[in-house]
Amino acid sequence: MQIDIQRNVEISLSKQIYQSIIDRIRSGLLQEGVQLPSVRDLSKQLGVSLVTVVKAYQELEKEGFITSIQGRGTFVKVKKSEEVDKKEETLSYDWQLSVQDYLPRSQFARFHLVPEKIHLSSSMIDPGLLPNRFLEQEVHKMLSNNPRILSQYGEIQGDAELRNAMHEYLKGFEVPTTPENILVTSGSQQGIDLVARTFVGPGDVVVMEAPTYPGAIDVFRGRGATILTVPVDKDGMRVDILQNLCDKHKPKIIYTIPTFHNPTGSVMTLKRRRQLLDIAQSIQSIIIEDDPCSEIYFDKKPPASIKSMDHHGHVIYLKGLSKTLAPGCRIGIVAATGSIFNRLLAAKANTDLGSPLLTQKSILPFINSKRMLDHLKKLRTALRIRRDLVLELLSQHSPDGVSWVIPQGGLNLWISLPSWLDSNHVLLEAKKQQLTFLPGSACFLVEQENNHLRVSYSYMNELLLHQGITILCNILHSEISSKKASGSSPYF
Amino acid sequence: MQIDIQRNVEISLSKQIYQSIIDRIRSGLLQEGVQLPSVRDLSKQLGVSLVTVVKAYQELEKEGFITSIQGRGTFVKVKKSEEVDKKEETLSYDWQLSVQDYLPRSQFARFHLVPEKIHLSSSMIDPGLLPNRFLEQEVHKMLSNNPRILSQYGEIQGDAELRNAMHEYLKGFEVPTTPENILVTSGSQQGIDLVARTFVGPGDVVVMEAPTYPGAIDVFRGRGATILTVPVDKDGMRVDILQNLCDKHKPKIIYTIPTFHNPTGSVMTLKRRRQLLDIAQSIQSIIIEDDPCSEIYFDKKPPASIKSMDHHGHVIYLKGLSKTLAPGCRIGIVAATGSIFNRLLAAKANTDLGSPLLTQKSILPFINSKRMLDHLKKLRTALRIRRDLVLELLSQHSPDGVSWVIPQGGLNLWISLPSWLDSNHVLLEAKKQQLTFLPGSACFLVEQENNHLRVSYSYMNELLLHQGITILCNILHSEISSKKASGSSPYF
Numbered sequence: 001m002q003i004d005i006q007r008n009v010e011i012s013l014s015k016q017i018y019q020s021i022i023d024r025i026r027s028g029l030l031q032e033g034v035q036l037p038s039v040r041d042l043s044k045q046l047g048v049s050l051v052t053v054v055k056a057y058q059e060l061e062k063e064g065f066i067t068s069i070q071g072r073g074t075f076v077k078v079k080k081s082e083e084v085d086k087k088e089e090t091l092s093y094d095w096q097l098s099v100q101d102y103l104p105r106s107q108f109a110r111f112h113l114v115p116e117k118i119h120l121s122s123s124m125i126d127p128g129l130l131p132n133r134f135l136e137q138e139v140h141k142m143l144s145n146n147p148r149i150l151s152q153y154g155e156i157q158g159d160a161e162l163r164n165a166m167h168e169y170l171k172g173f174e175v176p177t178t179p180e181n182i183l184v185t186s187g188s189q190q191g192i193d194l195v196a197r198t199f200v201g202p203g204d205v206v207v208m209e210a211p212t213y214p215g216a217i218d219v220f221r222g223r224g225a226t227i228l229t230v231p232v233d234k235d236g237m238r239v240d241i242l243q244n245l246c247d248k249h250k251p252k253i254i255y256t257i258p259t260f261h262n263p264t265g266s267v268m269t270l271k272r273r274r275q276l277l278d279i280a281q282s283i284q285s286i287i288i289e290d291d292p293c294s295e296i297y298f299d300k301k302p303p304a305s306i307k308s309m310d311h312h313g314h315v316i317y318l319k320g321l322s323k324t325l326a327p328g329c330r331i332g333i334v335a336a337t338g339s340i341f342n343r344l345l346a347a348k349a350n351t352d353l354g355s356p357l358l359t360q361k362s363i364l365p366f367i368n369s370k371r372m373l374d375h376l377k378k379l380r381t382a383l384r385i386r387r388d389l390v391l392e393l394l395s396q397h398s399p400d401g402v403s404w405v406i407p408q409g410g411l412n413l414w415i416s417l418p419s420w421l422d423s424n425h426v427l428l429e430a431k432k433q434q435l436t437f438l439p440g441s442a443c444f445l446v447e448q449e450n451n452h453l454r455v456s457y458s459y460m461n462e463l464l465l466h467q468g469i470t471i472l473c474n475i476l477h478s479e480i481s482s483k484k485a486s487g488s489s490p491y492f
Numbered sequence: 493m494q495i496d497i498q499r500n501v502e503i504s505l506s507k508q509i510y511q512s513i514i515d516r517i518r519s520g521l522l523q524e525g526v527q528l529p530s531v532r533d534l535s536k537q538l539g540v541s542l543v544t545v546v547k548a549y550q551e552l553e554k555e556g557f558i559t560s561i562q563g564r565g566t567f568v569k570v571k572k573s574e575e576v577d578k579k580e581e582t583l584s585y586d587w588q589l590s591v592q593d594y595l596p597r598s599q600f601a602r603f604h605l606v607p608e609k610i611h612l613s614s615s616m617i618d619p620g621l622l623p624n625r626f627l628e629q630e631v632h633k634m635l636s637n638n639p640r641i642l643s644q645y646g647e648i649q650g651d652a653e654l655r656n657a658m659h660e661y662l663k664g665f666e667v668p669t670t671p672e673n674i675l676v677t678s679g680s681q682q683g684i685d686l687v688a689r690t691f692v693g694p695g696d697v698v699v700m701e702a703p704t705y706p707g708a709i710d711v712f713r714g715r716g717a718t719i720l721t722v723p724v725d726k727d728g729m730r731v732d733i734l735q736n737l738c739d740k741h742k743p744k745i746i747y748t749i750p751t752f753h754n755p756t757g758s759v760m761t762l763k764r765r766r767q768l769l770d771i772a773q774s775i776q777s778i779i780i781e782d783d784p785c786s787e788i789y790f791d792k793k794p795p796a797s798i799k800s801m802d803h804h805g806h807v808i809y810l811k812g813l814s815k816t817l818a819p820g821c822r823i824g825i826v827a828a829t830g831s832i833f834n835r836l837l838a839a840k841a842n843t844d845l846g847s848p849l850l851t852q853k854s855i856l857p858f859i860n861s862k863r864m865l866d867h868l869k870k871l872r873t874a875l876r877i878r879r880d881l882v883l884e885l886l887s888q889h890s891p892d893g894v895s896w897v898i899p900q901g902g903l904n905l906w907i908s909l910p911s912w913l914d915s916n917h918v919l920l921e922a923k924k925q926q927l928t929f930l931p932g933s934a935c936f937l938v939e940q941e942n943n944h945l946r947v948s949y950s951y952m953n954e955l956l957l958h959q960g961i962t963i964l965c966n967i968l969h970s971e972i973s974s975k976k977a978s979g980s981s982p983y984f
Contacts, residue, residue: 027838028834028838029834029835029838092803092804092805093804093805093829093830093831093832095776095804095805096805096830096831096832097831098776099691099744099776099778099831099832100691101690101691101835102689102690102691102692102693103689103690103835103838103839103842106838106839106841106842108841108842108845109648109838109841109842109845112645112648112841112845113645113647113648124645125643127640127643127644130642130643132639132640132642132643133639135639135642136635136636136639136642139631139632139635139642140631140632140635140636143628143631143632144628144632147624147625147627147628148619148624148820149820150622150624150627150628150631150818150820150821150854151617151619151622151624151818151819151820152619152819152820153604153605153616153814153819153820153822154820155605156601156604156605185844186678186844186847186848187844187845189842189843189844189845190843190844193842193843193844197594197595197689197714198593198594198595199591199592199593199594200594201594215842215845218841218842219842222689222839222842252591284587284590284591286591311584312584312585312587313584313585313587313588322645326642326643326850327643327644327645327849328640328641328642328643328644328645328646328848328849328850329642329848329850330645330844330845330846330847330848337585338585338588339523339585339588339589339591340585340588340591342520342521343521343593343595346519346520346521346595346598346601347595347598347714349598349600349601349604349710350595350598350600350601350681350685350707350710350711350714351681351682351685351843352677352678352679352681352682352685352822353600353601353604353679353681353707353822354822355678355822356678356820356821356822356848356851357819357820358818358820358821358850358851358854359848359850359851362642362850
């Protein structure tokens with residue numbers, strides 16, 4: 001077990017140890033019954049005091065993550081209902097446990113595809129809202145005209161026709177680029193990963209919003225970066241706090257989701273976008289502008305992309321098509337300039353020699369046609385109806401002490417519970433009724449706020465959404481009233 | 493420019509600096525005209541003596557890679573005919589040059605897809621030899637039955653039906669695994685990359701064959717590994733040398749292509765396979781068994797896979813389908829066991845949330861049918877004819893001093909030139925006549941042997957193969973006779 005300790009951040013060392021172990025447990029990387037290093041060994045390995053490790057272990061034991069057995073040691077005690085994979089490894093693979101890895105966290109995947117019937121945990125689109133039949137017919141035409149698409153490698157940078165089409169498409173959303181500055185990736189996730197593997201290494205400072213997209217935390221943690229966080233309010237990242245932070249540290253990368261922020265749904269104002277770019281220019285940082293769903297706005301168009309204001313190559317812009325068109329094709333793009341672009345392209349080559357030609361050619365006819373814009377119009381309407389349904393149900397049925405931010409676009413709704421109520425606990429109750437959502441803890445680098453949860457209203461139809469939100473409200477009512485009855489809440 | 497210096501290997505420090513700079517130039521990452529750090533700065537940065545850096549720079553200048561300008565500094569001087577990308581970056585992106593990256597080498601991509609008419613440089617299959625029309629019809633059927641495949645994420649581990657089918661397919665080649673222990677990847681390249689990112693970090697020792705697949709060197713160099721090499725002879729990796737090496741160092745990973753080795757075509761004997769596995773077991777190392785094309789044998793079936801003898805989870809087995817079925821789908825698999833498998837799966841999630849469902853479902857009907865085996869039979873025959881053609885032409889037309897290994901399978905032929913003749917130079921001449929091949933230098937970690945080249949006979953039809961080998965032989969004749977005429981060769 002490799003634990004990265006950062007000494008130049010404000011998080012205490014014992015909290016960092018605590019968090020590293022929780023991350024591995026929640027990622028399924030430390031499994032039930034596995035023995036942890038002794039306090040003495042871990043303190044020696046990390047060069048920290050015995051007290052620091054003891055404090056971390058005590059906290060973990062208090063929270064029910066680990067258990068100490070007198071005379072035997074300390075073991076992971078996974079809560080049974082968390083359904084961690086419990087494959088019994090035969091004894092003959094035991095040697096593998098001593099093989100160190102560079103994988104401190106992989107939490108997002110565990111909430112991505114889950115068996116529960118009412119699935120509000122991933123921001124995926126209901127397949128019923130996507131133009132599958134049309135795409136299918138276009139794939140058929142395209143392949144019967146040129147079946148060799150199946151037997152050819154595409155360009156590593158991505159199919160030239162698709163890059164042209166994406167260039168035109170992005171122009172419509174005020175994201176200026178050129179086909180030469182577009183790199184096709186396997187979804188935005190790969191875009192984030194390419195930037196991280198190319199530019200981030202141990203000790204490099206990365207700034208992320210708190211909360212943020214868990215899949216991005218997984219990636220940057222895996223590069224051993226020193227991650228600093230900046231809170232988000234209704235106008236997006238608190239750029240004033242970022243400015244203060246940059247006076248002390250020089251971040252190499254600033255990762256942001258400015259439009260319909262994941263998970264909070266907030267939209268960064270134009271003013272803050274400009275300020276953010278100014279800061280990046282003044283300290284020569286790279287901004288990753290992750291833009292999964294700015295097309296899905298409910299009222300007015302969001303402000304111009306940061307990329308549109310970037311004249312010196314500071315912005316690496318990411319756009320995925322899995323949220324709007326064809327998740328089964330896993331197509332995203334990275335738009336960047338100069339030597340930053342060239343290096344990302346080289347990294348893509350090392351990673352997988354380029355995305356499959358078939359998936360790229362499959363979405364091409366649709367992206368190239370006016371149908372894409374018509375489809376987006378319909379998608380906005382459909383998702384707005386679902387959002388409104390959720391908002392209405394919450395207003396009617398949620399107990400006092402529960403609040404939420406009304407998203408003006410995107411796929412997610414961020415709900416805050418009373419501060420004493422851990423959404424991981426609520427999730428356990430929800431799963432018993434075939435409901436899942438994303439617990440807020442997954443969206444934070446360090447678990448300081450566990451009283452939030454993210455509900456995605458994009459995947460379930462209205463009937464299941466109705467059932468899901470009703471179940472959620474019932475659970476919250478019951479948790480809050482039992483706390484009231486016990487009289488120990490600070491809120492009542 | 494980040495240069496990794498390894499102090500526990502037998503390669504001199506100045507040679508390491510020399511190689512790092514060549515790698516970046518050959519990868520297009522250090523472009524023409526870029527200024528190198530001063531001798532003083534580099535020696536300080538790396539903690540080596542001035543003499544060490546001077547020696548490296550002198551050697552680079554002698555070889556024509558860099559040039560020193562009195563009073564101005566040292567600059568990269570790329571040979572114009574090497575066609576490095578020469579995009580003029582506007583001045584406004586200049587700040588980007590100071591952004592350090594973790595990408596020391598990306599050479600393979602530069603030989604992968606090239607514009608030359610007679611393309612012998614990539615081991616790709618002639619699309620005319622692949623069952624495109626049949627696949628196309630199956631894709632059509634599959635999508636019209638279930639167009640939602642386009643709008644659904646697949647399982648991160650890979651589509652369950654495909655994992656079942658691959659399990660059955662591999663069983664036919666004596667590679668025992670289970671659907672649960674198979675992870676679907678975007679080609680074998682991603683398989684190599686997943687293992688590297690999960691288990692290899694700075695200072696970890698990786699053993700590779702010399703020569704080996706350049707795309708694997710790119711990946712392991714990118715992880716900052718200490719790479720040690722073991723030569724290959726006609727019976728595969730020299731396991732006796734590996735044994736000696738393991739007495740001093742403990743490799744974490746041993747990367748091998750035992751069957752129809754890339755680039756030499758050699759086949760590791762069953763005895764050496766057993767010895768290799770014994771070594772890995774005795775020192776608790778992981779073997780990566782990269783198996784791109786054991787299906788393509790010309791005479792007898794190759795020996796059993798190392799994976800088939802592995803009872804303790806030491807072997808991570810990689811199989812790609814881009815060499816035999818559908819490069820446009822980029823499907824490969826990783827087979828592993830125990831916690832090593834679980835960690836690779838988590839890494840895959842962080843990388844791209846899983847390969848596209850469309851490409852996985854597209855090859856499924858074919859893999860599932862007897863047609864796959866019939867297709868392989870035909871492919872073996874067709875490729876054998878092409879190999880024989882190349883061998884015949886070489887026997888007839890190549891000059892004295894040129895030798896080669898007869899491949900018993902696979903896609904490649906490894907040719908050795910007189911030791912004074914640099915195949916990079918031959919490549920420059922070849923390109924003038926629209927011919928490319930892979931220069932041997934790309935297959936070595938350190939350029940000690942530049943007198944080899946790899947010819948792939950799988951991509952060009954017989955007419956173009958004929959032209960290509962004839963051109964190659966003519967160039968070799970002319971190089972060797974001009975050397976003879978100048979009388980300075982040690983060979984004549």
